[in-house]
């Protein structure tokens with residue numbers, strides 16, 4: 012995030028646990044450019060915990076709606092205001108930058124909120140923050156509120172949640188009406204439906220309003236992947252900017268338009284956010300897309316052959332299947348009556364796995380007519396089997412497995428699985444798939460299909 016160019020990193024809430032403190036300390040001492048902040052309640056122990064982690068600043072959160080004050084804190088407006096002022100003074104006396112946040116501000120009495128803001132500014136608060144804690148703001152209301160808050164004379168941040176899917180719109184409305192900072196998260200992670208997504212706000216400001224944010228947009232996809240991997244929280248394929256499908260096109264009408272001019276169906280260049288355009292084939296593909304894909308594999312066809320290939324692609328799509336590059340080539344081979352013999356055939360595969368053994372696999376392949384035996388180990392049985400296959404062909408070609416993805420097509424432990432791989436030689440890559448009830452066999456089938464198709468392309 013520091014490399015991306017964010018100004019403040021809220022590294023956690025120091026009062027939470029030993030682990031949280033350890034990580035905040037590590038982040039605070041990493042020599043980053045960003046200001047390192049800890050979340051804290053208006054409690055001395057929260058502030059002391061933050062000080063113990065050596066952070067630069069506090070996100071000091073005080074409930075401001077009557078609902079939160081009375082029902083949650085069992086307190087009253089006056090006591091909350093007093094505690095907010097005391098906590099601000101305490102934090103300032105210990106050298107911290109203070110951003111005073113009104114929790115549930117969007118359901119609070121704005122006059123009371125303003126009195127808390129003014130009293131804490133008096134006590135030394137450097138910045139303020141308006142929290143839409145349960146995501147009920149609308150852009151019009153946000154604009155009105157932030158125009159009013161301009162009179163405070165201190166920077167005000169916006170902090171939104173996405174319960175109604177309005178977080179990005181509300182955050183941008185706040186920024187357009189005087190907010191000086193936005194609280195955002197990578198991939199929109201956060202409590203319940205999440206917080207405002209960093210990548211959406213940045214690209215909206217950059218591309219739709221022409222505002223330079225100082226964020227290195229070309230790193231957005233990379234950081235999204237890292238965060239998803241580290242948190243184990245997948246990104247929805249259709250998520251704006253960083254979802255797998257955000258720059259993927261299947262619909263024939265769209266691909267036809269893209270070929271003429273990519274801006275017909277792309278509101279931003281994929282490279283701007285560190286991504287590449289992908290055109291996939293399926294039942295919605297048209298002739299233009301199929302012809303383009305064939306050309307990329309050096310296959311030329313006449314009108315009649317193209318129509319036949321398109322109709323077979325649609326047939327596969329109608330069965331609910333994604334069409335891989337290997338599928339397309341195999342369809343083209345059939346339509347063009349080309350008999351291309353695979354160079355690698357699987358004869359035998361044995362895999363050993365269990366709780367007390369390192370997963371290992373041995374494989375017997377027929378490679379260019381010659382029997383080849385190899386073994387491989389791995390972190391699991393699939394990894395071991397794929398490693399054995401790769402070792403067996405390593406003397407002939409150097410093929411990389413770039414992506415591996417598995418989906419259960421049906422439920423239960425006897426589910427049918429579909430394995431989807433991207434294999435590459437040099438800068439040429441190809442997608443292939445395998446399916447079946449045995450995940451190891453489906454994986455090896457997909458890998459061998461990819462290897463054979465790549466070798467055939469190399470031979471051409």
Ligand SMILES: CC(=O)SCCNC(=O)CCNC(=O)[C@H](O)C(C)(C)COP(=O)(O)OP(=O)(O)OC[C@H]1O[C@@H](n2cnc3c(N)ncnc32)[C@H](O)[C@@H]1OP(=O)(O)O
Pocket residue numbers: 024026027028050052053054072073074083084114144
């Ligand atoms: C809107 C947001 O707050 S977003 C950030 C949310 N972050 C977190 O919740 C951080 C992780 N939380 C935790 O680890 C724990 O909840 C702790 C350590 C903060 C508190 O743990 P506990 O002492 O066991 O309290 P518990 O979680 O049951 O309840 C929260 C307490 O904080 C109080 N509280 C909640 N918000 C605030 C606030 N902004 N300022 C002061 N007190 C608050 C509640 O009234 C409750 O107090 P009580 O225990 O005296 O009734």
Ligand SMILES: CC(=O)C(=O)O
Pocket residue numbers: 072112113114115142143144145170172
């Ligand atoms: C501070 C915070 O996370 C909220 O009020 O939503």
